[in-house]
Amino acid sequence: MEENATRKKAVLCAIYPQNGEAESDVSLAELERLADTAGCSVAAIVTQCREKPDVKTVLGSGKIAELSVLAETLEADLVVFDCELTPSQIKSIEDAISSDIPVIDRSMLILDIFADHARTSEGRLQVELAQLKYTSPRLVGKGKELSRQGGASSSGSVGARGPGETKLEIDRRRVRERIAALEEELDRVEQNRLVMRRQRDRSGIPKVGIVGYTNAGKSTLLNTLTGAGILVENRLFATLDPTTRQFVTPSGAKILLTDTVGFIRNLPHHLIKAFKSTLDEAVYSDVLMLVIDASDPEFISQTAVTSDLLEELGAAGKPTLYVFNKCDICADRDALVQMKSLASRSGTEVVFVSAKTGAGIPALVEKIESMAMADRHRVALFIPPEDGAVTGILYKEADDVEMEYREDGIYCRCIVDDKLYAKIKKYIVEE
Numbered sequence: 435m436e437e438n439a440t441r442k443k444a445v446l447c448a449i450y451p452q453n454g455e456a457e458s459d460v461s462l463a464e465l466e467r468l469a470d471t472a473g474c475s476v477a478a479i480v481t482q483c484r485e486k487p488d489v490k491t492v493l494g495s496g497k498i499a500e501l502s503v504l505a506e507t508l509e510a511d512l513v514v515f516d517c518e519l520t521p522s523q524i525k526s527i528e529d530a531i532s533s534d535i536p537v538i539d540r541s542m543l544i545l546d547i548f549a550d551h552a553r554t555s556e557g558r559l560q561v562e563l564a565q566l567k568y569t570s571p572r573l574v575g576k577g578k579e580l581s582r583q584g585g586a587s588s589s590g591s592v593g594a595r596g597p598g599e600t601k602l603e604i605d606r607r608r609v610r611e612r613i614a615a616l617e618e619e620l621d622r623v624e625q626n627r628l629v630m631r632r633q634r635d636r637s638g639i640p641k642v643g644i645v646g647y648t649n650a651g652k653s654t655l656l657n658t659l660t661g662a663g664i665l666v667e668n669r670l671f672a673t674l675d676p677t678t679r680q681f682v683t684p685s686g687a688k689i690l691l692t693d694t695v696g697f698i699r700n701l702p703h704h705l706i707k708a709f710k711s712t713l714d715e716a717v718y719s720d721v722l723m724l725v726i727d728a729s730d731p732e733f734i735s736q737t738a739v740t741s742d743l744l745e746e747l748g749a750a751g752k753p754t755l756y757v758f759n760k761c762d763i764c765a766d767r768d769a770l771v772q773m774k775s776l777a778s779r780s781g782t783e784v785v786f787v788s789a790k791t792g793a794g795i796p797a798l799v800e801k802i803e804s805m806a807m808a809d810r811h812r813v814a815l816f817i818p819p820e821d822g823a824v825t826g827i828l829y830k831e832a833d834d835v836e837m838e839y840r841e842d843g844i845y846c847r848c849i850v851d852d853k854l855y856a857k858i859k860k861y862i863v864e865e
């Protein structure tokens with residue numbers, strides 16, 4: 435983390451409707467963590483109770499004047515609004531603030547963090563594309579120089595707002611061309627990903643996606659299970675690029691586990707779309723592990739946000755194991771007990787673990803194995819010589835294939851899924 439002296443000073447702003455203060459507080463607390471993750475210190479927070487944002491400046495004119503004085507007095511480097519801002523709102527707010535301070539919104543801040551954390555070329559392409567589509571139309575201030583060049587090389591440039599040219603008079607045609615080029619390149623990368631996914635599908639090894647709210651402990655869990663060595667941090671969006679690792683259970687079953695980017699409330703639709711191809715890695719799995727930070731007082735609303743986003747990604751209805759994590763530091767034991775009884779009544783699969791200490795992990799492994807293997811059958815087959823071609827299908831689609839060629843025919847032991855099981859049923863000699 436940077437020294438305080440080099441951290442940018444941010445003023446956070448939010449409006450909340452009557453009776454909506456609590457919800458707004460949660461969102462603001464999260465914005466503070468986002469700002470911290472992006473390398474800013476929060477100098478002040480300005481809030482206003484109003485049913486609707488002011489069309490032009492979100493905050494009313496009195497509050498904007500207050501914000502202006504505050505930003506100047508505190509020598510703020512940046513103003514961040516919790517709600518989404520339109521390009522013209524950014525311009526109006528920047529005009530209304532006397533000092534020359536950039537104004538950004540929550541999505542732009544998240545994109546800045548993403549730009550910092552993307553490591554793979556696909557991640558970088560996705561961030562740059564999202565920034566060009568979201569941030570560049572919002573570059574409406576007057577005469578400010580942009581410091582950054584391209585999506586992911588932006589360390590510490592929060593509020594510098596977006597990739598691309600060095601001048602603010604962005605050549606819109608060049609932006610359009612860059613967007614088209616990026617889309618084309620991403621298409622190619624996605625095709626590759628698809629080919630790899632198909633190969634994994636063909637391996638017959640069941641896939642488990644690790645999903646959940648940001649900072650819930652998804653990467654820690656994958657590390658604990660497989661020693662994957664993924665970066666774990668007490669910051670938001672530590673993981674942006676998906677990682678897949680093979681995990682072999684104590685009983686010898688193979689499972690592919692994929693860790694990916696976390697979810698957060700108020701994630702705008704276009705950001706979800708921008709990261710769809712990496713999110714899909716977790717979503718295209720046979721089973722989901724939904725990791726919940728049970729020590730966070732907001733875990734219920736975080737789980738609701740996660741479920742909603744999964745639905746939006748088309749992953750609702752998959753067999754899901756709810757993993758209540760961080761039980762070692764969970765203060766609200768009553769809530770956990772309540773959860774447990776709720777889950778057992780509704781038939782939901784839940785486990786309570788600490789990915790950090792390893793408590794509860796054996797039970798998790800047992801459960802996830804039985805869920806992942808639910809439609810798998812370990813079978814022994816006898817294939818008469820005249821049906822020898824079947825071995826080709828088995829090599830391609832079955833898992834753990836052991837083939838023995840004898841004089842009377844072929845003996846085979848393997849694991850097959852329901853679909854393949856139906857195809858090779860007549861050869862089964864033992865199950």
Ligand SMILES: Nc1nc2c(ncn2[C@@H]2O[C@H](COP(=O)(O)OP(=O)(O)OP(=O)(O)O)[C@@H](O)[C@H]2O)c(=O)[nH]1
Nearest residue numbers: 648649650651652653654667671672673696789790
């Ligand atoms: N006490 C405790 N801390 C944990 C546990 N699991 C994870 N953590 C901590 O929680 C923080 C976030 O962990 P990560 O594994 O990076 O969480 P993540 O869900 O991958 O987060 P993102 O990639 O940012 O979405 C780190 O500081 C971890 O050390 C746990 O079981 N107990």
Ligand SMILES: [Mg+2]
Nearest residue numbers: 652653672673
């Ligand atoms: Mg992570």
